Amino acid sequence: MTAKQRHITHVIYDMDGVLLDTEPFYTEVTQQIVQQHGKTFTWALKSQMMGRKPLDAAKILVDALELPITAEEYLISREPLLDALFLTAQPLQGAQTLTRHLHQQGIPQAVATSTPHAKFLLKTHAHQTWFTVFNTIITGDNIAVKQGKPAPDIFLAAANALQADPAHCLVFEDALVGVEAAKAAGMHVVAIPALALDKTLFATADAVLNQMGEFRPELWGLPAF
Structure with a gap:
């Protein structure tokens, strides 16, 4: 064309x-959270989450890794960590x-x-x-x-x-x-x-x-x- x-x-x-x-911020913070539950955040999983609304992405994460927290709890736990990083974007x-x-x-x-x-x-x-x-x-x-x-x-x-x-x-x-x-x-x-x-x-x-x-x-x- x-x-x-x-x-x-x-x-x-x-x-x-x-x-x-800003994408590295999400990787860093998410890995911090999931490793508390003995899980690893991979690029294969991240690629499924990228670009989606926060709650939609969080649901994919929680379901895929079978985390003992809700998608909403994940979003709440990551918020202060991400906010500090966002200011350095x-x-x-x-x-x-x-x-x-x-x-x-x-x-x-x-x-x-x-x-x-x-x-x-x-x-x-x-x-x-x-x-x-x-x-x-x-x-x-x-x-x-x-x-x-x-x-x-x-x-x-x-x-x-x-x-x-x-x-x-x-x-x-x-x-x-x-x-x-x-x-x-x-x-x-x-x-x-x-x-x-x-x-x-x-x-x-x-x-x-x-x-x-x-x-x-x-x-x-x-x-x-």
């Missing part, structure tokens, strides 16, 4: 693992460069994250100036997001807020369920999986990159650097 055929007019980003390097390579470039070129952009709004504020606390380049922010607890990823709700909500045709939206995702959600929304999607994940699992994405710095806007009908 050529750049003209793609004709991307709007860009939507997942946040964790795409814009901000740093941008991923290439994220600021691309988003600022597209902003300067007048391309409307949105963030569509399963993160609840309160946690979004913690993660972006040190990056408020950067996040002004986004025209809209849709968090997982937005009223329009009835179902979490892999349902398309959050991306359709972002497109609606941008007044964009989903067929002309490009999504950046690092999670399998996020890729599924973007495709279900009728959008193009670029996957940037964590290095520990098997890239062949992301075959339904329109492109798979190692990091955002590899992205070439002109191949998608967007202004080149």
